[in-house]
Amino acid sequence: NAGVTQTPKFQVLKTGQSMTLQCAQDMNHNSMYWYRQDPGMGLRLIYYSASEGTTDKGEVPNGYNVSRLNKREFSLRLESAAPSQTSVYFCASSYTTSGGVNTGELFFGEGSRLTVL
Amino acid sequence: SQQGEEDPQALSIQEGENATMNCSYKTSINNLQWYRQNSGRGLVHLILIRSNEREKHSGRLRVTLDTSKKSSSLLITASRAADTASYFCLIQGAQKLVFGQGTRLTINP
Numbered sequence: 001n002a003g004v005t006q007t008p009k010f011q012v013l014k015t016g017q018s019m020t021l022q023c024a025q026d027m028n029h030n031s032m033y034w035y036r037q038d039p040g041m042g043l044r045l046i047y048y049s050a051s052e053g054t055t056d057k058g059e060v061p062n063g064y065n066v067s068r069l070n071k072r073e074f075s076l077r078l079e080s081a082a083p084s085q086t087s088v089y090f091c092a093s094s095y096t097t098s099g100g101v102n103t104g105e106l107f108f109g110e111g112s113r114l115t116v117l
Numbered sequence: 118s119q120q121g122e123e124d125p126q127a128l129s130i131q132e133g134e135n136a137t138m139n140c141s142y143k144t145s146i147n148n149l150q151w152y153r154q155n156s157g158r159g160l161v162h163l164i165l166i167r168s169n170e171r172e173k174h175s176g177r178l179r180v181t182l183d184t185s186k187k188s189s190s191l192l193i194t195a196s197r198a199a200d201t202a203s204y205f206c207l208i209q210g211a212q213k214l215v216f217g218q219g220t221r222l223t224i225n226p
Contacts, residue, residue: 105162
């Protein structure tokens with residue numbers, strides 16, 4: 001099993017450029033998440049999707065959009081990148097109950113390192 | 118906010134010693150999880166403790182949860198150099214998952 005796969009692993013953008021981070025999981029999980037991690041800090045939730053066709057904002061959604069394309073794939077888009085979005089982005093997936101309670105572990109991708117100049 | 122706060126932010130001990138790190142939170146939870154992150158890598162799940170549990174063990178790991186104090190602790194016994202990593206608590210509240218800011222653990226040979 002590949003688990004959670006993120007692409008690209010590294011990206012350098014200029015301010016104002018747009019890009020999409022791709023994430024796919026092969027564990028048939030219903031919930032997927034995008035986090036960002038800044039140096040020396042924990043992970044902050046950008047957006048999450050509890051099921052196919054639904055998305056919700058997390059702690060730091062400004063400047064980002066997401067698409068839950070199907071059960072496997074959850075993409076994160078930066079429409080107009082800013083230097084403040086320089087970070088490492090992690091996608092994760094898990095199984096949650098119909099009430100949205102996560103009953104087990106989150107599985108993480110290896111991260112996408114984004115630099116905005 | 119359910120943001121978790123961890124302490125200490127950094128911990129350096131000798132190999133063989135025990136390491137304890139703590140996580141506190143502000144609201145009621147469904148469960149709390151601990152993760153390890155090696156430098157430059159994704160997070161790996163260590164252990165999950167549910168709100169109705171008080172203690173769990175997994176190998177050299179021991180987790181406690183005190184819902185009255187809204188806090189949890191992770192104890193790593195007989196530490197090894199390979200335990201050098203950052204450790205994060207993950208708080209599962211009403212639908213959202215929030216990480217603590219992490220404890221950076223260094224095991225000195």
